[in-house]
Amino acid sequence: MMNRRDFTLAKLKGLGNTIIDDVEKNTVPSLKVPSRGTSNIVYDEAKRYYVLGDRYGQRSLGNVKQIKKVAQMVSMANFCKVLVETQKTATMRETYYVSEGWDVDFGSQDESNLVGEDLEVTLGVTREDLGLMPEEDGASVYGNITMKDDDVEINASKTGKSGYSISPTIDDVEFVDHDVQRVIAVETMGMFHRMVQEKAYKKFDTLIVGLKGQAARATRRFLKRVNEELHLPVYICNDGDPWGFHIAMVIISGSAKLAHVNHDLATPDAKFMGVTASDIINYDLPTDPLKDIDVLRLKELAKDPRYRNEFWQNEIKKMLKIGKKAEQQSFSKYGLEYVVDTYFPEKLDSM
Amino acid sequence: METNASLQKEISVEREASEIFEEFKELTPSEFFRRNKQMLGFSGKIRSLTIVFHELITNSIDAAEEAGILPEMVIDLKRVDKDHYILRHQDNGPGIPEPFITKVFCTMFAGSKFRNIQSRGQQGLGCSGCVLLSQMTTGQPVKIRSGYKEGNKIKGVEMTVKMDVKTNQGLILDRKEIELDSTGVSMELHFKDVSYSLSEQGAFEYIRRTMIANPHAKIVFKDPTGNRYIFDRATDEIPPMPKEVLPHPKGVTADDLIFMAKHTDKRRFRSMLTSSLSRMSNKRVDELEEITGIDFNKRPKDMKWEEAEKIVELFQSMDFMAPPTAGLIPIGQDQVEKGMKEILEPEYVKTITRNPKTYKGGVSFVIEAGLAYGGKSGRVVGEQKKAEIMRFANRVPLTFDQGSCGITEALKSIDWKRYGIRDLENAPITVFVNIVSTHVPYMSTGKQSVAPEAEIMQEVRQATMKIARSLQKYLNAKRAAKEEAMRAQIFETLVPVVLKEAAILAERDVPEYTDVMAKVTRKPKILGGVTDDE
Numbered sequence: 001m002m003n004r005r006d007f008t009l010a011k012l013k014g015l016g017n018t019i020i021d022d023v024e025k026n027t028v029p030s031l032k033v034p035s036r037g038t039s040n041i042v043y044d045e046a047k048r049y050y051v052l053g054d055r056y057g058q059r060s061l062g063n064v065k066q067i068k069k070v071a072q073m074v075s076m077a078n079f080c081k082v083l084v085e086t087q088k089t090a091t092m093r094e095t096y097y098v099s100e101g102w103d104v105d106f107g108s109q110d111e112s113n114l115v116g117e118d119l120e121v122t123l124g125v126t127r128e129d130l131g132l133m134p135e136e137d138g139a140s141v142y143g144n145i146t147m148k149d150d151d152v153e154i155n156a157s158k159t160g161k162s163g164y165s166i167s168p169t170i171d172d173v174e175f176v177d178h179d180v181q182r183v184i185a186v187e188t189m190g191m192f193h194r195m196v197q198e199k200a201y202k203k204f205d206t207l208i209v210g211l212k213g214q215a216a217r218a219t220r221r222f223l224k225r226v227n228e229e230l231h232l233p234v235y236i237c238n239d240g241d242p243w244g245f246h247i248a249m250v251i252i253s254g255s256a257k258l259a260h261v262n263h264d265l266a267t268p269d270a271k272f273m274g275v276t277a278s279d280i281i282n283y284d285l286p287t288d289p290l291k292d293i294d295v296l297r298l299k300e301l302a303k304d305p306r307y308r309n310e311f312w313q314n315e316i317k318k319m320l321k322i323g324k325k326a327e328q329q330s331f332s333k334y335g336l337e338y339v340v341d342t343y344f345p346e347k348l349d350s351m
Numbered sequence: 352m353e354t355n356a357s358l359q360k361e362i363s364v365e366r367e368a369s370e371i372f373e374e375f376k377e378l379t380p381s382e383f384f385r386r387n388k389q390m391l392g393f394s395g396k397i398r399s400l401t402i403v404f405h406e407l408i409t410n411s412i413d414a415a416e417e418a419g420i421l422p423e424m425v426i427d428l429k430r431v432d433k434d435h436y437i438l439r440h441q442d443n444g445p446g447i448p449e450p451f452i453t454k455v456f457c458t459m460f461a462g463s464k465f466r467n468i469q470s471r472g473q474q475g476l477g478c479s480g481c482v483l484l485s486q487m488t489t490g491q492p493v494k495i496r497s498g499y500k501e502g503n504k505i506k507g508v509e510m511t512v513k514m515d516v517k518t519n520q521g522l523i524l525d526r527k528e529i530e531l532d533s534t535g536v537s538m539e540l541h542f543k544d545v546s547y548s549l550s551e552q553g554a555f556e557y558i559r560r561t562m563i564a565n566p567h568a569k570i571v572f573k574d575p576t577g578n579r580y581i582f583d584r585a586t587d588e589i590p591p592m593p594k595e596v597l598p599h600p601k602g603v604t605a606d607d608l609i610f611m612a613k614h615t616d617k618r619r620f621r622s623m624l625t626s627s628l629s630r631m632s633n634k635r636v637d638e639l640e641e642i643t644g645i646d647f648n649k650r651p652k653d654m655k656w657e658e659a660e661k662i663v664e665l666f667q668s669m670d671f672m673a674p675p676t677a678g679l680i681p682i683g684q685d686q687v688e689k690g691m692k693e694i695l696e697p698e699y700v701k702t703i704t705r706n707p708k709t710y711k712g713g714v715s716f717v718i719e720a721g722l723a724y725g726g727k728s729g730r731v732v733g734e735q736k737k738a739e740i741m742r743f744a745n746r747v748p749l750t751f752d753q754g755s756c757g758i759t760e761a762l763k764s765i766d767w768k769r770y771g772i773r774d775l776e777n778a779p780i781t782v783f784v785n786i787v788s789t790h791v792p793y794m795s796t797g798k799q800s801v802a803p804e805a806e807i808m809q810e811v812r813q814a815t816m817k818i819a820r821s822l823q824k825y826l827n828a829k830r831a832a833k834e835e836a837m838r839a840q841i842f843e844t845l846v847p848v849v850l851k852e853a854a855i856l857a858e859r860d861v862p863e864y865t866d867v868m869a870k871v872t873r874k875p876k877i878l879g880g881v882t883d884d885e
Contacts, residue, residue: 015856103852
């Protein structure tokens with residue numbers, strides 16, 4: 001099988017060929033760009049994540065508005081081709097600045113970001129494949145896993161208490177060795193450090209991943225790879241509120257906005273451990289009342305196809321009924337060790 | 352208590368009525384206007400001079416038209432000192448016969464225009480008003496030359512006259528016969544407390560607007576800085592003279608009826624009605640007689656006020672044909688267009704003359720409108736072009752009181768955005784509106800704004816909206832042409848860019864693309880397929 005790099009290069013070249021072939025046949029070149037409009041984003045029940053539908057838009061050289069997009073796309077494609085060939089990366093911001101030297105430029109970074117997405121969906125590759133990187137690093141990982149990034153070998157239990165920072169270029173990282181049974185991802189770095197201090201990695205033979213809120217693309221990519229390549233079960237533990245629920249759900253079933261790359265980002269087998277509404281009741285956790293915006297969000301989630309199963313419907317109903325939410329760190333009511341000593345073992349047993 | 356005492360005191364100095372009435376006087380019109388010159392429009396330095404121009408120009412045009420002559424004027428304004436000007440005004444009209452000269456220039460309320468007729472001037476105050484102002488501000492007499500036909504010869508006379516305000520009569524200071532080879536009147540007047548301005552209310556703008564509404568006239572104007580402007584005529588057609596029309600029943604008052612009854616030569620009230628009102632048939636008189644029970648066969652002089660009131664009241668509820676419109680002579684849409692083209696040199700102009708309508712049920716009027724876009728249209732304010740509204744009544748520019756005018760109100764109520772004009776205020780547009788009527792409903796004695804009569808407002812709107820639609824079509828076409836050019840430009844720059852980049856991407860050479868370029872630049876719309884832009 002072709003590696004991702006060669007695959008991406010072939011796709012980029014193919015884009016050029018389509019246009020040149022058309023011109024040689026004296027037809028006006030026109031590109032098919034899968035539509036990213038909401039009407040073309042559908043939830044795939046079998047795959048358990050959002051995918052793009054089969055509708056697409058035209059980018060024709062014969063249309064005064066579309067030709068500019070085509071020019072921007074091929075210009076960016078050439079820029080990406082050089083990145084991939086030289087194994088470099090550029091951030092979206094850098095790309096935007098570089099584009100100022102092109103024959104056709106962008107009005108704003110939003111515009112260049114959109115053309116980047118056009119390129120992703122048209123070629124069926126991710127932006128990371130194209131060498132375009134998000135600004136931010138991914139999550140922190142702690143635990144006994146050895147990875148090879150270029151020529152450097154890294155063990156995530158030997159990179160200090162803050163762990164290994166997932167690089168935006170995570171796809172170039174090779175997994176060399178590990179001796180863990182599972183992965184536990186937590187929403188806050190506070191909980192991450194609690195788990196490191198309580199040696200949770202030993203107790204549960206686990207990797208600890210500190211998500212830092214909504215998971216970055218690189219983090220999601222990491223979780224998917226450890227799940228699929230190393231066959232490790234992934235558990236997610238977040239705050240017990242609609243926002244915590246959804247951070248978990250985006251890892252599990254992907255987001256609508258990135259429907260075109262969910263096949264590379266979603267980890268449908270990842271499990272949500274808590275904090276659930278049931279946990280709030282069973283563990284008698286300190287709570288805050290739900291705010292209006294929390295209630296609104298919960299009602300939205302209840303209608304979302306990703307939350308259609310019984311478990312989620314029950315938990316959402318229960319939370320609305322009790323009208324309360326709880327943070328994952330509220331377990332410290334019972335002592336700092338409680339969450340690792342009692343909560344995690346009980347939850348892992350039940351799953 | 353004290354007040355009572357002081358009251359007593361005052362009573363003790365009470366004067367007898369006869370004593371008071373020793374001071375009772377009769378004011379002559381001249382004396383009245385000397386004390387109330389603002390009633391002639393002479394208020395403010397700029398306005399006063401504009402009104403002088405207005406009076407003299409309208410008199411000249413009216414006179415020439417009546418004589419069947421294409422009007423032509425030479426106006427020379429000299430500045431002697433700050434606020435002190437000498438105005439020379441010369442026309443090519445039929446002239447004024449010698450016996451009438453002092454009447455025209457020195458007697459208020461003397462004139463030929465007290466009829467039910469469409470005319471520029473109306474009150475016989477024009478020339479004499481200007482002489483009054485001159486005399487009041489400078490004490491100088493007026494110098495007049497008149498050339499007029501007597502038999503086959505042209506008689507020429509030069510006079511220096513003054514106005515005797517106490518008697519409303521002219522005083523001849525000097526008089527001599529002169530040789531002239533053409534007819535016409537010229538005069539020389541001194542003014543102080545006036546000011547020449549290039550603003551919208553100034554004399555220059557007044558001339559410019561006059562020329563638009565009177566494309567058959569020619570004015571040569573020398574301004575105080577010595578610049579000579581020639582406003583040439585855009586047409587050689589002299590407008591036909593309006594005919595006098597009888598008043599319409601819906602437009603008369605009880606007082607009018609009594610006045611007619613006093614002055615008629617008819618012997619019966621019935622025949623007086625049918626002969627002095629328009630659209631008044633015997634059948635209608637029979638109807639009136641039946642309802643009111645008044646004897647319509649009695650002598651007109653026996654008509655009582657109460658009866659007249661009853662009749663006028665009935666007029667309002669009766670159906671009459673609309674008044675005859677022979678009395679209305681619009682400029683005509685072609686002539687307005689010529690005038691606007693000559694003065695504004697616009698990129699686009701559209702004009703319209705509407706059919707006659709009536710307001711208040713019995714006063715007929717015609718609305719004419721014009722829109723000019725681009726060129727010298729609009730007025731320049733600083734670096735920017737602003738829209739200008741030119742209002743006219745019977746071809747006479749209305750330069751003051753724009754804000755309170757029904758025409759302005761009607762124009763502002765139009766939703767200009769619907770006609771592709773996003774912001775009327777800041778568009779290079781001149782809007783022309785002329786109302787033609789025997790009785791223009793002015794708001795005040797200054798006669799500078801038209802009352803917002805519903806029917807008039809409606810007509811102004813309709814007329815303007817109709818031509819605005821044409822302007823919109825023009826603007827759309829212009830926009831489309833511009834876009835077309837931009838389109839071609841975009842393709843010519845971007846097609847090579849796309850192909851160069853695609854060739855690098857494919858690692859191939861740039862193919863020959865003349866055919867594709869030709870196809871692309873000719874294609875007006877999207878090339879097949881579904882478009883789905885986010």
